[in-house]
């Protein structure tokens with residue numbers, strides 16, 4: 179099967195140019211002068227369109243198995259495909275979580291049956307409880323090891339426990355101490371892996387909650403209970419552990435200007451530290467709470483306009499490598515509760531690309547930088563490059579084709595997740611993925627997934643196209 183994507187503008191972090199992309203047997207076979215790609219079984223006219231390397235969302239919680247009343251892998255990956263994503267990395271905190279290689283392999287097999295996009299799998303650290311499994315998980319192909327730093331886990335379900343007072347202590351796997359986290363950094367470093375952490379210092383949060391003295395009522399209460407210093411302190415500690423061990427350390431969903439500043443400073447000092455942010459931190463602030471309401475509750479919280487600006491600066495100057503959605507669905511019923519009572523997290527895998535493309539067309543970010551943070555930079559971070567994240571001969575033929583003139587309005591009723599309450603509901607913008615190509619096959623047309631689910635697992639650094 180030979181497919182030619184004709185007359186589009188190719189966008190890579192290095193620049194834009196007119197070319198035809200010739201795909202054969204799932205790979206990119208060649209780039210050719212416009213109109214000169216030779217005969218093909220299928221020709222897709224991309225005149226007036228931008229052809230990006232397939233977008234990657236490295237931060238998706240599909241809740242599958244175990245919490246499928248909230249979401250499942252079939253729905254989340256259809257939503258991903260609909261939104262122009264061709265690869266996701268699936269977070270490990272389903273039930274059971276990915277804490278050993280048996281679960282990792284089962285999960286890959288299970289998800290392969292329903293996946294609409296390609297996927298990598300995260301592994302979960304339980305601190306000392308599964309420290310011996312960490313090198314095996316990395317060797318078996320986990321894209322990274324995730325530490326929900328400061329969170330306890332339920333001993334039998336191994337679900338994250340947000341409030342330690344909710345459970346008797348004997349039912350909890352307590353959060354690892356900093357000494358135990360330091361050992362984890364050393365273990366991941368020895369295995370050559372990537373350690374990613376949710377960075378909010380639990381001690382700081384507990385102290386701030388205590389001084390708040392009451393339940394969350396207003397949005398300012400949430401910001402007072404989970405201040406930026408909690409994020410900054412955890413990142414600074416992680417940076418020192420990374421410096422001491424040589425571990426590659428990744429800060430997921432960075433939410434504060436202070437946090438960005440510490441990552442930047444640490445990178446300048448030569449520490450192996452990287453960061454991700456999410457569309458919610460780039461487009462929303464506390465001022466949106468009056469309009470959106472408690473359902474915009476996420477951890478870490480969406481903060482103030484100055485934080486949003488600091489994060490944009492970090493995204494543009496290279497401090498932040500990657501944008502992920504932190505797609506973290508809950509049921510509509512759960513997300514309609516009060517600010518205090520509802521769980522943190524919102525859907526986002528389907529709106530990630532449109533929201534970022536709109537920012538591009540408003541001049542906030544260049545197309546080249548977008549190609550980095552939504553594709554190549556992410557692929558390199560997880561060592562999926564150049565199989566993913568590249569429009570090069572030999573790479574997987576994963577493409578996200580964007581109509582920069584298309585106008586959209588996000589509508590909960592038309593999203594593809596199981597529960598659709600988007601904080602961007604009603605938002606209008608410009609620029610939307612209109613065609614998704616996964617390994618040479620069209621998987622999305624005009625925002626609707628097409629064809630049978632054909633996603634496959636991917637793993638780090640088997641990545642060279644030559645041995646695909």
Ligand SMILES: [Zn+2]
Pocket residue numbers: 237239269504506
């Ligand atoms: Zn997350």
